[in-house]
Amino acid sequence: MGHPAPGEPLDHLPDAxxxxxxxxxxxxxxxxxxxxxxxxxxxxxxxxxxMALSAQGWLAPGWPREWGGMGLSxxxxxxxxxxxxxxxCARVNDLGVIMLGPLLIAHGTxxxxxxxxxxxxxxxxxxxxxYSEPNAGSDLAALRMTAELDGDEWVLNGQKTWTTLGNDAxxxxxxxxxxxxxxxxxxxxxxxxxxxxxxxxxxxxxNIDMHxxxxxxxxxxxxxxxxxxxxxxxxxxxxxxxxLGFERIAxxxxxxxxxxxxxxxxxxxxLDLLGDEAFQEVAARLAxxxxxxxxxxxxxxxxxxxxxxxxxDASMLKLVxxxxxxxxxxxxxxxxxxxxxxxEPLSGNAALHPAGLFxxxxxxxxxxxxxxxxxxVLAKNVLELQG
Ligand SMILES: Cc1cc2nc3c(=O)[nH]c(=O)nc-3n(C[C@H](O)[C@H](O)[C@H](O)COP(=O)(O)OP(=O)(O)OC[C@H]3O[C@@H](n4cnc5c(N)ncnc54)[C@H](O)[C@@H]3O)c2cc1C
Numbered sequence: 001m002g003h004p005a006p007g008e009p010l011d012h013l014p015d016a017x018x019x020x021x022x023x024x025x026x027x028x029x030x031x032x033x034x035x036x037x038x039x040x041x042x043x044x045x046x047x048x049x050x051m052a053l054s055a056q057g058w059l060a061p062g063w064p065r066e067w068g069g070m071g072l073s074x075x076x077x078x079x080x081x082x083x084x085x086x087x088x089c090a091r092v093n094d095l096g097v098i099m100l101g102p103l104l105i106a107h108g109t110x111x112x113x114x115x116x117x118x119x120x121x122x123x124x125x126x127x128x129x130x131y132s133e134p135n136a137g138s139d140l141a142a143l144r145m146t147a148e149l150d151g152d153e154w155v156l157n158g159q160k161t162w163t164t165l166g167n168d169a170x171x172x173x174x175x176x177x178x179x180x181x182x183x184x185x186x187x188x189x190x191x192x193x194x195x196x197x198x199x200x201x202x203x204x205x206x207n208i209d210m211h212x213x214x215x216x217x218x219x220x221x222x223x224x225x226x227x228x229x230x231x232x233x234x235x236x237x238x239x240x241x242x243x244l245g246f247e248r249i250a251x252x253x254x255x256x257x258x259x260x261x262x263x264x265x266x267x268x269x270x271l272d273l274l275g276d277e278a279f280q281e282v283a284a285r286l287a288x289x290x291x292x293x294x295x296x297x298x299x300x301x302x303x304x305x306x307x308x309x310x311x312x313d314a315s316m317l318k319l320v321x322x323x324x325x326x327x328x329x330x331x332x333x334x335x336x337x338x339x340x341x342x343x344e345p346l347s348g349n350a351a352l353h354p355a356g357l358f359x360x361x362x363x364x365x366x367x368x369x370x371x372x373x374x375x376x377v378l379a380k381n382v383l384e385l386q387g
Contacts, residue, residue, distance in 0.1 A: 003028065007057035009065070011072055018076055022083040025056070036088035036350035039211045039360075043093045043126050043168040050092045050123050059121055060097050062304070067105060067113065068121045074301030078254075078294070085259040088351065093168055096120035096127035098250040099243045100173050100192075106309070107231045107239060116192070128169035128195070130160040130217060131240065137162075138373050140175070141184040141237065145219065147176035147191055149226065154191060156199075156222040162367070166215030167204050170195050173243075175236050188236035192228040199223075209359050242309060247368045249300050249310055252317030254293045256364070260328040260357055261290055267332055267352055279335065286328055293320050312381035315374040322364030323371065329358040 003025050004010060010018055029052045034041065043050070053059040061077045063069020072080070101120055104113050119125040136143040145158025156176060166172065172193050179187030195202070199222035204212035231239045264283060265274075273279045300317055304310065332354040333340040345353035365371045379385045 004056075006055060010070065011076055015075065015079060019079050019083060022080050023086075025058075026083055026087045026089065029056070030087055030089055034090050036353075037090045038345070038350065038353055038356040039209060040165065040213050041090045042165065046090050046092050047123065049090060053092070054121055054123050059092075060101060062301075063097075063101055063105065063117075067101075067117050074298050074304075077301060078298060081253060081255045082258065085255045086262070093126045093165055095129050095164075095169075095173075096125060096171075099129065099247055100127050103173075103230065103239060103243050106242065109227075111227070112192075112230065125171045126169045128163050128166040128172040128215075128217075129243075130163055130166075130172045130174040130193075132162045133159055134161055138370055140240065141188065143175055143177060143188065145174070145176050146180075147174075147178050147189060149178075150223075152226045153223040154226060154228070156191070156193065156219040156224065158219050160217045160219075161214075162205075163202075163215045163217050164213060164367075166195075166202055166217050167212060172217065173230075175240055178236070179234055182234075185237040187234055188240070189232075189234055190230045190236040190239035191224065192230065193219075193222065193224045197222045197224060208362075209356075244369065247318075249297075249304065249314050249317060251364065251368045252293075252297060252300070252314065252321045254290060254297050254321060256325045256361070257290050257293060257321060257328055260325055260332070260361070261286055263351060263353075263357060264328055264332050264335075267335060267346075267354065270346065270352060271335060271337075273335060282331055286324070286331065289320075289324050289327075293317075293324060296320065312377050315369065315377045316382070318368055319371055319374045319378070322361075325364055326361045329354070329361040333358050 004021060031048045034049060060069040061072045061080055065071040097120060101117060104116055131140060133143050147154040147156050172195055174191045174193055175188050176191050177187055178189040199220040201218040203216045205214045207213045268274050268279055296317055300314060336354040339346055340354050343355055
Protein backbone atom coordinates (compact mmCIF):
# COMPACT_ATOMS: atom_id res chain seq x y z
CA MET A 1 0.00 0.00 0.00
CA GLY A 2 1.38 3.45 -0.91
CA HIS A 3 1.56 6.35 1.56
CA PRO A 4 -1.39 8.76 1.58
CA ALA A 5 -0.96 12.11 -0.17
CA PRO A 6 -0.36 15.10 2.15
CA GLY A 7 -3.66 16.30 3.57
CA GLU A 8 -5.62 13.32 2.20
CA PRO A 9 -8.69 12.65 4.37
CA LEU A 10 -8.25 9.43 6.36
CA ASP A 11 -11.10 9.45 8.83
CA HIS A 12 -13.27 7.24 6.63
CA LEU A 13 -10.78 4.34 6.65
CA PRO A 14 -11.59 1.27 8.77
CA ASP A 15 -9.52 1.36 11.99
CA ALA A 16 -7.23 -1.54 11.06
CA UNK A 17 -6.42 -0.01 7.69
CA UNK A 18 -5.87 3.42 9.23
CA UNK A 19 -3.48 1.90 11.78
CA UNK A 20 -1.49 0.23 9.01
CA UNK A 21 -1.31 3.48 7.03
CA UNK A 22 0.00 5.37 10.07
CA UNK A 23 2.44 2.59 10.97
CA UNK A 24 3.90 2.41 7.46
CA UNK A 25 4.19 6.16 7.17
CA UNK A 26 5.85 6.57 10.59
CA UNK A 27 8.31 3.78 9.86
CA UNK A 28 9.22 5.43 6.57
CA UNK A 29 9.42 9.03 7.81
CA UNK A 30 10.47 9.06 11.48
CA UNK A 31 14.14 10.03 11.84
CA UNK A 32 15.73 6.80 13.19
CA UNK A 33 18.21 8.61 15.46
CA UNK A 34 15.32 10.20 17.39
CA UNK A 35 13.67 6.94 18.50
CA UNK A 36 12.98 6.58 22.26
CA UNK A 37 14.72 9.76 23.45
CA UNK A 38 15.51 9.69 27.18
CA UNK A 39 14.55 13.37 27.65
CA UNK A 40 12.28 15.99 26.14
CA UNK A 41 13.99 17.07 22.93
CA UNK A 42 14.64 20.67 21.97
CA UNK A 43 13.17 22.04 18.76
CA UNK A 44 16.60 22.04 17.13
CA UNK A 45 16.59 18.25 17.69
CA UNK A 46 12.99 17.29 16.92
CA UNK A 47 12.47 19.79 14.09
CA UNK A 48 12.85 17.15 11.31
CA UNK A 49 9.95 15.20 12.83
CA UNK A 50 7.85 18.36 13.36
CA MET A 51 8.42 19.34 9.73
CA ALA A 52 7.69 15.84 8.43
CA LEU A 53 4.32 15.87 10.27
CA SER A 54 3.69 19.39 9.03
CA ALA A 55 4.43 18.50 5.39
CA GLN A 56 2.11 15.50 5.62
CA GLY A 57 -0.69 17.57 7.23
CA TRP A 58 -0.56 15.33 10.33
CA LEU A 59 0.57 17.83 12.96
CA ALA A 60 -2.87 18.62 14.37
CA PRO A 61 -5.00 15.44 14.33
CA GLY A 62 -7.74 17.04 16.44
CA TRP A 63 -8.09 20.40 14.66
CA PRO A 64 -10.87 20.80 12.11
CA ARG A 65 -9.82 20.36 8.49
CA GLU A 66 -10.78 23.94 7.62
CA TRP A 67 -7.90 25.14 9.81
CA GLY A 68 -5.37 22.63 8.49
CA GLY A 69 -6.03 19.85 11.00
CA MET A 70 -6.84 16.23 10.21
CA GLY A 71 -10.37 16.41 11.65
CA LEU A 72 -9.91 12.90 13.04
CA SER A 73 -12.44 11.10 15.20
CA UNK A 74 -11.47 10.31 18.77
CA UNK A 75 -10.79 6.66 18.07
CA UNK A 76 -8.50 7.46 15.14
CA UNK A 77 -6.56 10.01 17.21
CA UNK A 78 -5.93 7.30 19.78
CA UNK A 79 -4.70 4.90 17.11
CA UNK A 80 -2.30 7.56 15.87
CA UNK A 81 -0.98 8.17 19.38
CA UNK A 82 -0.54 4.43 19.90
CA UNK A 83 1.40 4.04 16.67
CA UNK A 84 3.67 7.01 17.44
CA UNK A 85 4.35 5.59 20.88
CA UNK A 86 4.91 2.07 19.58
CA UNK A 87 7.61 3.44 17.30
CA UNK A 88 9.20 5.51 20.12
CA CYS A 89 8.50 8.90 18.52
CA ALA A 90 9.60 11.99 20.45
CA ARG A 91 7.12 14.58 21.65
CA VAL A 92 7.46 17.70 19.50
CA ASN A 93 7.16 21.31 20.76
CA ASP A 94 3.39 21.00 20.64
CA LEU A 95 1.99 23.71 22.93
CA GLY A 96 0.80 25.65 19.89
CA VAL A 97 -0.95 22.56 18.56
CA ILE A 98 -2.51 21.18 21.73
CA MET A 99 -3.19 24.33 23.76
CA LEU A 100 -3.14 27.61 21.90
CA GLY A 101 -4.56 26.35 18.60
CA PRO A 102 -7.78 24.90 20.09
CA LEU A 103 -8.19 28.07 22.19
CA LEU A 104 -7.85 30.35 19.16
CA ILE A 105 -10.22 28.15 17.16
CA ALA A 106 -12.78 28.55 19.96
CA HIS A 107 -12.18 32.14 21.10
CA GLY A 108 -9.76 33.90 18.71
CA THR A 109 -10.75 36.62 16.25
CA UNK A 110 -10.75 35.73 12.55
CA UNK A 111 -7.51 37.73 12.16
CA UNK A 112 -5.86 35.86 15.03
CA UNK A 113 -6.88 32.50 13.60
CA UNK A 114 -5.72 33.41 10.11
CA UNK A 115 -2.40 34.78 11.34
CA UNK A 116 -1.41 32.28 14.05
CA UNK A 117 -2.88 28.89 13.10
CA UNK A 118 -0.98 28.43 9.79
CA UNK A 119 2.25 29.52 11.47
CA UNK A 120 1.84 26.85 14.16
CA UNK A 121 1.31 24.25 11.46
CA UNK A 122 4.30 25.40 9.42
CA UNK A 123 6.68 25.36 12.39
CA UNK A 124 7.33 29.08 12.01
CA UNK A 125 5.90 29.81 15.47
CA UNK A 126 6.95 27.64 18.40
CA UNK A 127 4.93 28.46 21.52
CA UNK A 128 5.64 28.46 25.25
CA UNK A 129 3.12 28.69 28.09
CA UNK A 130 3.62 31.62 30.45
CA TYR A 131 1.29 31.03 33.38
CA SER A 132 3.27 30.16 36.52
CA GLU A 133 5.17 32.75 38.56
CA PRO A 134 7.39 32.32 41.61
CA ASN A 135 4.39 32.84 43.92
CA ALA A 136 1.61 31.74 41.62
CA GLY A 137 1.58 28.03 40.79
CA SER A 138 -1.35 26.12 42.25
CA ASP A 139 -2.75 29.50 43.27
CA LEU A 140 -2.46 30.75 39.70
CA ALA A 141 -4.95 33.58 40.18
CA ALA A 142 -2.41 35.24 42.49
CA LEU A 143 -0.21 36.05 39.47
CA ARG A 144 1.36 39.50 39.52
CA MET A 145 2.83 40.12 36.08
CA THR A 146 1.16 43.27 34.76
CA ALA A 147 0.06 44.52 31.36
CA GLU A 148 -0.87 48.20 31.04
CA LEU A 149 -2.31 49.71 27.91
CA ASP A 150 -0.27 52.56 26.48
CA GLY A 151 -1.72 53.79 23.17
CA ASP A 152 -1.90 50.80 20.81
CA GLU A 153 0.40 48.62 22.88
CA TRP A 154 0.46 46.64 26.09
CA VAL A 155 3.45 47.23 28.36
CA LEU A 156 4.42 44.05 30.23
CA ASN A 157 6.36 43.82 33.48
CA GLY A 158 7.01 40.81 35.68
CA GLN A 159 8.31 37.25 35.70
CA LYS A 160 7.16 33.82 34.59
CA THR A 161 8.78 30.56 35.71
CA TRP A 162 8.84 26.82 34.89
CA THR A 163 8.28 27.80 31.26
CA THR A 164 8.80 24.46 29.48
CA LEU A 165 11.22 24.77 26.55
CA GLY A 166 10.90 28.56 26.75
CA ASN A 167 14.39 28.66 25.26
CA ASP A 168 13.02 27.08 22.04
CA ALA A 169 9.95 29.27 21.70
CA UNK A 170 9.60 32.37 19.55
CA UNK A 171 6.11 33.16 20.94
CA UNK A 172 4.60 32.85 24.40
CA UNK A 173 0.97 32.92 25.57
CA UNK A 174 0.65 34.72 28.87
CA UNK A 175 -1.69 35.34 31.73
CA UNK A 176 -1.23 38.90 32.94
CA UNK A 177 -2.89 41.20 35.45
CA UNK A 178 -4.84 43.95 33.73
CA UNK A 179 -6.94 45.11 36.71
CA UNK A 180 -5.68 45.18 40.30
CA UNK A 181 -8.88 46.61 41.77
CA UNK A 182 -11.20 43.61 41.34
CA UNK A 183 -11.37 40.03 42.67
CA UNK A 184 -8.10 38.35 41.59
CA UNK A 185 -9.65 36.04 38.94
CA UNK A 186 -11.55 38.96 37.40
CA UNK A 187 -8.49 41.11 36.64
CA UNK A 188 -6.51 38.72 34.41
CA UNK A 189 -6.12 38.79 30.61
CA UNK A 190 -4.69 36.38 28.05
CA UNK A 191 -1.97 37.88 25.84
CA UNK A 192 0.32 36.69 23.07
CA UNK A 193 3.90 37.99 22.94
CA UNK A 194 6.80 37.43 20.56
CA UNK A 195 9.84 36.19 22.49
CA UNK A 196 12.20 38.48 20.56
CA UNK A 197 10.47 41.63 21.84
CA UNK A 198 12.98 43.97 23.50
CA UNK A 199 12.95 43.61 27.30
CA UNK A 200 12.44 39.80 27.46
CA UNK A 201 15.18 37.79 29.15
CA UNK A 202 15.11 33.97 29.16
CA UNK A 203 17.12 32.08 31.77
CA UNK A 204 17.18 28.24 31.58
CA UNK A 205 16.66 26.10 34.72
CA UNK A 206 18.20 22.59 34.91
CA ASN A 207 15.94 19.74 36.01
CA ILE A 208 16.94 16.75 38.19
CA ASP A 209 18.27 15.06 35.03
CA MET A 210 20.53 18.10 34.36
CA HIS A 211 18.45 18.98 31.32
CA UNK A 212 17.52 22.60 30.50
CA UNK A 213 13.88 21.73 30.13
CA UNK A 214 12.40 24.84 31.76
CA UNK A 215 13.13 28.54 31.88
CA UNK A 216 12.48 31.65 33.87
CA UNK A 217 11.26 34.45 31.62
CA UNK A 218 11.62 38.09 32.70
CA UNK A 219 9.64 40.99 31.20
CA UNK A 220 10.97 44.53 31.56
CA UNK A 221 8.75 47.13 29.86
CA UNK A 222 8.04 44.75 26.98
CA UNK A 223 5.66 46.28 24.39
CA UNK A 224 3.23 44.08 22.46
CA UNK A 225 0.41 44.97 20.05
CA UNK A 226 -3.01 45.70 21.58
CA UNK A 227 -4.58 43.17 19.18
CA UNK A 228 -2.63 40.33 20.78
CA UNK A 229 -5.29 40.04 23.48
CA UNK A 230 -7.34 36.83 23.18
CA UNK A 231 -10.95 36.59 24.39
CA UNK A 232 -11.43 40.19 25.60
CA UNK A 233 -10.11 42.35 28.42
CA UNK A 234 -10.11 40.63 31.83
CA UNK A 235 -11.38 37.38 30.29
CA UNK A 236 -8.03 35.65 30.92
CA UNK A 237 -9.29 33.36 33.68
CA UNK A 238 -11.96 31.91 31.41
CA UNK A 239 -9.32 31.48 28.68
CA UNK A 240 -6.92 29.86 31.17
CA UNK A 241 -9.54 27.39 32.31
CA UNK A 242 -10.24 26.45 28.69
CA UNK A 243 -6.54 25.90 27.95
CA LEU A 244 -6.11 23.95 31.17
CA GLY A 245 -9.06 21.81 30.13
CA PHE A 246 -7.34 21.05 26.82
CA GLU A 247 -4.05 20.51 28.66
CA ARG A 248 -5.63 18.08 31.11
CA ILE A 249 -7.08 16.13 28.22
CA ALA A 250 -3.76 16.15 26.36
CA UNK A 251 -1.83 15.14 29.50
CA UNK A 252 -4.61 12.69 30.29
CA UNK A 253 -3.95 10.79 27.09
CA UNK A 254 -3.10 7.16 27.85
CA UNK A 255 -0.01 7.31 25.65
CA UNK A 256 2.55 7.72 28.43
CA UNK A 257 1.12 4.91 30.53
CA UNK A 258 0.67 2.76 27.48
CA UNK A 259 4.27 3.37 26.47
CA UNK A 260 5.51 2.65 30.00
CA UNK A 261 3.51 -0.57 30.25
CA UNK A 262 5.03 -1.78 26.98
CA UNK A 263 8.46 -1.09 28.41
CA UNK A 264 7.55 -2.95 31.61
CA UNK A 265 6.74 -6.05 29.51
CA UNK A 266 10.02 -5.67 27.62
CA UNK A 267 11.90 -5.40 30.88
CA UNK A 268 10.11 -8.42 32.35
CA UNK A 269 10.98 -10.47 29.27
CA UNK A 270 14.62 -9.42 29.57
CA LEU A 271 14.67 -10.32 33.28
CA ASP A 272 12.79 -13.58 32.67
CA LEU A 273 9.88 -12.52 34.87
CA LEU A 274 6.95 -13.25 32.57
CA GLY A 275 6.24 -16.56 34.31
CA ASP A 276 6.49 -15.06 37.81
CA GLU A 277 3.05 -15.08 39.46
CA ALA A 278 3.66 -12.03 41.63
CA PHE A 279 4.75 -10.06 38.57
CA GLN A 280 1.80 -11.31 36.53
CA GLU A 281 -0.64 -10.11 39.17
CA VAL A 282 0.85 -6.62 39.38
CA ALA A 283 1.18 -6.31 35.61
CA ALA A 284 -2.39 -7.53 34.99
CA ARG A 285 -3.75 -4.94 37.42
CA LEU A 286 -1.80 -2.17 35.68
CA ALA A 287 -3.04 -3.40 32.28
CA UNK A 288 -6.65 -3.25 33.50
CA UNK A 289 -6.15 0.25 34.86
CA UNK A 290 -4.74 1.27 31.51
CA UNK A 291 -7.78 -0.18 29.73
CA UNK A 292 -10.02 1.92 32.05
CA UNK A 293 -7.97 5.02 31.30
CA UNK A 294 -8.23 4.44 27.54
CA UNK A 295 -12.01 4.11 27.79
CA UNK A 296 -12.25 7.26 29.91
CA UNK A 297 -10.00 9.19 27.52
CA UNK A 298 -12.09 8.21 24.55
CA UNK A 299 -15.27 9.55 26.19
CA UNK A 300 -13.58 12.96 26.61
CA UNK A 301 -12.25 13.07 23.07
CA UNK A 302 -15.72 12.19 21.75
CA UNK A 303 -17.23 15.04 23.79
CA UNK A 304 -14.72 17.51 22.43
CA UNK A 305 -15.41 16.38 18.89
CA UNK A 306 -19.08 17.12 19.50
CA UNK A 307 -18.10 20.69 20.33
CA UNK A 308 -18.37 20.44 24.13
CA UNK A 309 -15.82 22.38 26.16
CA UNK A 310 -13.93 20.25 28.66
CA UNK A 311 -15.28 20.85 32.16
CA UNK A 312 -13.99 20.27 35.68
CA ASP A 313 -14.36 16.52 35.21
CA ALA A 314 -11.42 16.56 32.74
CA SER A 315 -9.32 16.74 35.92
CA MET A 316 -10.14 13.07 36.51
CA LEU A 317 -8.36 12.07 33.32
CA LYS A 318 -5.16 13.92 34.09
CA LEU A 319 -5.20 12.64 37.68
CA VAL A 320 -5.65 8.98 36.66
CA UNK A 321 -3.07 9.14 33.85
CA UNK A 322 -0.28 10.87 35.78
CA UNK A 323 -0.64 8.59 38.81
CA UNK A 324 -0.86 5.43 36.70
CA UNK A 325 2.25 6.44 34.73
CA UNK A 326 4.09 6.87 38.03
CA UNK A 327 2.90 3.51 39.40
CA UNK A 328 4.03 1.67 36.26
CA UNK A 329 7.49 3.25 36.40
CA UNK A 330 7.71 2.48 40.13
CA UNK A 331 7.08 -1.21 39.33
CA UNK A 332 9.77 -0.97 36.63
CA UNK A 333 12.24 0.31 39.21
CA UNK A 334 11.27 -2.47 41.60
CA UNK A 335 11.70 -5.28 39.09
CA UNK A 336 14.88 -3.79 37.59
CA UNK A 337 16.55 -4.33 40.99
CA UNK A 338 20.15 -3.21 41.06
CA UNK A 339 19.90 -2.03 37.45
CA UNK A 340 17.30 0.54 38.50
CA UNK A 341 20.03 2.86 39.67
CA UNK A 342 21.61 3.16 36.24
CA UNK A 343 21.16 6.54 34.61
CA GLU A 344 21.83 4.98 31.21
CA PRO A 345 19.55 2.47 29.41
CA LEU A 346 20.05 -1.25 30.14
CA SER A 347 22.54 -2.87 27.73
CA GLY A 348 22.54 0.39 25.75
CA ASN A 349 18.95 -0.41 24.60
CA ALA A 350 17.14 2.95 24.50
CA ALA A 351 13.79 1.14 24.88
CA LEU A 352 14.88 -0.28 28.25
CA HIS A 353 15.50 2.61 30.59
CA PRO A 354 13.67 2.24 33.92
CA ALA A 355 15.32 5.18 35.69
CA GLY A 356 14.81 7.46 32.69
CA LEU A 357 11.09 6.69 32.58
CA PHE A 358 10.80 6.92 36.36
CA UNK A 359 12.25 10.45 36.26
CA UNK A 360 10.00 11.39 33.35
CA UNK A 361 6.93 10.27 35.30
CA UNK A 362 7.61 12.34 38.44
CA UNK A 363 6.52 15.83 37.31
CA UNK A 364 3.19 14.65 35.85
CA UNK A 365 1.49 14.99 39.22
CA UNK A 366 2.67 18.62 39.52
CA UNK A 367 2.16 20.41 36.21
CA UNK A 368 -1.24 21.13 34.71
CA UNK A 369 -2.63 21.07 38.27
CA UNK A 370 -1.11 18.95 41.04
CA UNK A 371 -2.93 15.81 42.21
CA UNK A 372 -3.98 17.56 45.44
CA UNK A 373 -5.49 20.46 43.50
CA UNK A 374 -7.25 18.16 41.03
CA UNK A 375 -8.78 16.08 43.84
CA UNK A 376 -10.11 19.30 45.36
CA VAL A 377 -11.51 20.40 41.97
CA LEU A 378 -13.26 17.05 41.59
CA ALA A 379 -14.57 17.07 45.15
CA LYS A 380 -15.99 20.58 44.88
CA ASN A 381 -17.11 20.89 41.27
CA VAL A 382 -18.02 17.35 40.26
CA LEU A 383 -19.00 15.59 43.48
CA GLU A 384 -20.23 18.91 44.94
CA LEU A 385 -18.84 18.10 48.38
CA GLN A 386 -18.76 20.97 50.87
CA GLY A 387 -15.27 22.07 52.00
C1 LIG B 1 7.64 19.49 34.17
C2 LIG B 1 6.92 20.79 34.43
C3 LIG B 1 6.63 21.62 33.36
C4 LIG B 1 5.97 22.84 33.59
N1 LIG B 1 5.74 23.66 32.52
C5 LIG B 1 5.13 24.85 32.72
C6 LIG B 1 4.93 25.75 31.63
O1 LIG B 1 5.31 25.47 30.49
N2 LIG B 1 4.35 26.94 31.88
C7 LIG B 1 3.91 27.28 33.12
O2 LIG B 1 3.33 28.36 33.26
N3 LIG B 1 4.11 26.47 34.19
C8 LIG B 1 4.71 25.27 34.01
N4 LIG B 1 4.93 24.42 35.08
C9 LIG B 1 4.59 24.89 36.43
C10 LIG B 1 3.39 24.18 37.03
O3 LIG B 1 2.21 24.65 36.49
C11 LIG B 1 3.46 24.43 38.55
O4 LIG B 1 4.61 23.75 39.04
C12 LIG B 1 2.23 23.91 39.26
O5 LIG B 1 1.12 24.73 38.98
C13 LIG B 1 2.42 23.86 40.80
O6 LIG B 1 2.82 25.11 41.25
P1 LIG B 1 4.12 25.29 42.17
O7 LIG B 1 5.26 24.59 41.52
O8 LIG B 1 4.26 26.75 42.44
O9 LIG B 1 3.80 24.50 43.51
P2 LIG B 1 2.89 24.98 44.71
O10 LIG B 1 1.62 25.58 44.18
O11 LIG B 1 3.70 25.82 45.61
O12 LIG B 1 2.53 23.60 45.40
C14 LIG B 1 3.45 22.90 46.22
C15 LIG B 1 2.74 21.70 46.84
O13 LIG B 1 1.64 22.15 47.66
C16 LIG B 1 0.44 21.53 47.25
N5 LIG B 1 -0.66 22.52 47.35
C17 LIG B 1 -0.62 23.82 46.94
N6 LIG B 1 -1.82 24.41 47.19
C18 LIG B 1 -2.62 23.47 47.74
C19 LIG B 1 -3.97 23.46 48.21
N7 LIG B 1 -4.76 24.55 48.12
N8 LIG B 1 -4.49 22.30 48.70
C20 LIG B 1 -3.72 21.17 48.78
N9 LIG B 1 -2.41 21.12 48.37
C21 LIG B 1 -1.88 22.25 47.86
C22 LIG B 1 0.64 21.14 45.81
O14 LIG B 1 -0.20 20.05 45.44
C23 LIG B 1 2.11 20.75 45.82
O15 LIG B 1 2.25 19.43 46.26
C24 LIG B 1 5.58 23.20 34.90
C25 LIG B 1 5.88 22.36 35.98
C26 LIG B 1 6.53 21.16 35.75
C27 LIG B 1 6.84 20.28 36.92
